[in-house]
Amino acid sequence: MAILHITFGLSAQGSLKHAIRQHHLQRDESVISVNDIFSIGPLSSLEQRKSWLEAYIYRESEDLDLYDDFHKAWEKKIKNLPCDIDVWVWYSQCTHEEIGLRFAMSELINTCNMVYGIDATDGVKRIQPNMTIRQTGELSSDLLMRLRSEAKRFSVDECQQLAKEWEELKQNPSTLRIWQDGIVHVAEDTLDPIILQSAEKAHAQLNEEWLIPMRIIGETIGAIDDYLSEEFVEKRLMTLAKQGLFEIHGDPTDMYSYQVKYVGKN
Numbered sequence: 001m002a003i004l005h006i007t008f009g010l011s012a013q014g015s016l017k018h019a020i021r022q023h024h025l026q027r028d029e030s031v032i033s034v035n036d037i038f039s040i041g042p043l044s045s046l047e048q049r050k051s052w053l054e055a056y057i058y059r060e061s062e063d064l065d066l067y068d069d070f071h072k073a074w075e076k077k078i079k080n081l082p083c084d085i086d087v088w089v090w091y092s093q094c095t096h097e098e099i100g101l102r103f104a105m106s107e108l109i110n111t112c113n114m115v116y117g118i119d120a121t122d123g124v125k126r127i128q129p130n131m132t133i134r135q136t137g138e139l140s141s142d143l144l145m146r147l148r149s150e151a152k153r154f155s156v157d158e159c160q161q162l163a164k165e166w167e168e169l170k171q172n173p174s175t176l177r178i179w180q181d182g183i184v185h186v187a188e189d190t191l192d193p194i195i196l197q198s199a200e201k202a203h204a205q206l207n208e209e210w211l212i213p214m215r216i217i218g219e220t221i222g223a224i225d226d227y228l229s230e231e232f233v234e235k236r237l238m239t240l241a242k243q244g245l246f247e248i249h250g251d252p253t254d255m256y257s258y259q260v261k262y263v264g265k266n
Helices: 010-022 046-056 061-079 095-108 120-127 141-150 156-171 192-206 213-223 230-242
Strands: 002-007 029-033 085-091 115-119 176-179 183-186 246-250 258-262
Touching (some): 029 061, 046 061, 085 095, 192 213, 230 246
Parallel strands (some): 002 085
Antiparallel strands (some): 246 258
16 A cells, blocks of 8 residues: 655654655655644634744745745645545644644545554654653654654544634634643733743853854753744844844844844843
8 A cells, every 4th residue: 555644744744754765655655744843823724824934933934935845835735635545644743743734634624535643752752762852853764763663543533623613713813822732822922921031041151251052042942842943042032132122233134144142031
């Protein structure tokens, strides 16, 4: 039986493609990525989502064009999916991929295909107990191959429930969602205290007045037990700067062309 693998990021897609090539499975298996970050931005409609991403996340028009290209490739693949192909959805217990699973199920609910899921978080706990992951994209091609035995078929009721949950997620106007043993809608400034703590830590560790933003962004992402995009953290960093908590030196339109200084509350 042929298999279409679905991932929720280019890193996982690349590793899975490499694993398939290594084991000479290319004839029967293919991989497609839903290249999005579902933990951030509105979910109500594609157009509203694109507008938000263009305004807050993407720096260049080429980024939005690439987003469109990936989305069109996804739509074409799902629309023309033959019945004799099984679908394997790879996900982990993080906000982004859990929402991605629900999105994918809403697209697959009316197809004739068998749908399986591989929960990488649970799988890794069994085969590598000392390892924890934030997202499937952190796994090597070897580990992904070992997780294949974890594939479990979704029942019709499970497929319908996940698709229903996607529709419910779309109704909430939030632009930030986090994982707390489930998907939780929160205010967009919820993670700001972690960003401020990370800035204080980075300043103390380096003993420098001005820092490149990536240092603070990296500290922030490392402090969160979930997958979050660098661009979103930078967006919040710039918002905090507008509130007077950071000073900026250089060109803020390019992440690598400016520095920030945490000045705290006045």
